[in-house]
Amino acid sequence: MKLVFFRGKVPNFGDELNLHVWPALLPQGFLDEDESELFVGIGSIIGDHLPQASRKYVMGSGYAGYMGLPDVHDGSWDIRFVRGPDTARTLDIDPRLSICDSAVLLRAMELPKPDHSVGIGFMPHYESLERGDWAEACRLAGMTLIDATAPVDVVLSQIQGAQLLITEAMHGAIVADALRTPWIGARPIYGGHHRKWHDWAGALEVDVRLNPLKPTSVLEYYIGQTGRGGRLGKVGRFSASPFAALPNGVLTAGAAKHLQKMASLEPQLSSDARIAEVTERALAAVDAFVRGRVAAA
Structure with missing residues (x-):
């Protein structure tokens, strides 16, 4: 299963978070270069540019209109959660799948020390x-x-x-x-x-x-x-x-x-209550996905 996210001419923090978050939270070897299955990660990456033949697993991604609107009901999409209610409405999916941008999962990770010189x-x-x-x-x-x-x-x-x-x-x-x-x-x-x-x-x-x-x-x-x-x-x-x-x-x-x-x-x-709630729901969605994949292997 290949991780897909936007990469432009220069690195961009929001997109590069994918390389920081997913290797830390997913089992070793979970992601590879097999494009028959795509792990659709952090960013406004949902669109009709993704190959129809690939199975696409969405983890907190969003739709922002940068690409054409895909038909996520064509059988090639497995949406575990999306960034927000606008994405859910646009894709015509269950509003309960609107949890949060998956960068919220940083709350469950070990982070570098704060730089208090920033002001x-x-x-x-x-x-x-x-x-x-x-x-x-x-x-x-x-x-x-x-x-x-x-x-x-x-x-x-x-x-x-x-x-x-x-x-x-x-x-x-x-x-x-x-x-x-x-x-x-x-x-x-x-x-x-x-x-x-x-x-x-x-x-x-x-x-x-x-x-x-x-x-x-x-x-x-x-x-x-x-x-x-x-x-x-x-x-x-x-x-x-x-x-x-x-x-x-x-x-x-x-x-x-x-x-x-x-x-x-x-x-x-x-x-504080809302950020804790969406973090817990996002973690549960990722955990359920991983456990399902491991059990099916």
Whole structure:
């Protein structure tokens, strides 16, 4: 059974969690490279891109509209649980299968020591790291940049040790909430990433507040105004050119001041009872799946 998850040009914390969580929780040798069976893991990975001929086992994944909607009732899907109620409604499956994003299973694992030097952290979406200058914005704001492309252990240590996490990356919020670090949601500059936040938050009965970010570059400003998030051609080249240095600097300074204002907002956390409940249900779902597979072997 092969683990499948999204992998782009650079590593991304939310997706790379798959390589951290599943080898720790599943029996040794449970996962292999046999593509006749797919273990559909953490992330917005449910879609019609997965081969119809493969048997697909879903463990806390979500649907975000990045890919086409699959027919999960065609006999090739075995859904043990999904990220949230929006995914369950969209797929037309039993709402009781809406448990939580499976990154919540970090609560059942041994974790790296917290990095208490972080103070207030800001975690941009990994795409924003290359489209803007969030390192400079964080420096100006007196915050720690938490890099979604850094090794998972480093990011986990920083999120655990932060006094507060402001995050544009959804898995920053998911992990902060799981590990009980207060968080403030930042509305992703690219609108295509908004829907999945409400899916996850619905599972935890959290009325998520996504607060607007200010762009740090001409390119981010353009994305925010147009909603475009793919190939950005001339705008991207201009934003990276010397001609854009002045407007980019002005935008970055404004973004830094806005981050400071965001830090004074009321942070969010799901209830202790709810996070404990969904963790227990997710663990039970994984355990039942493993026991069923072992018994059938």
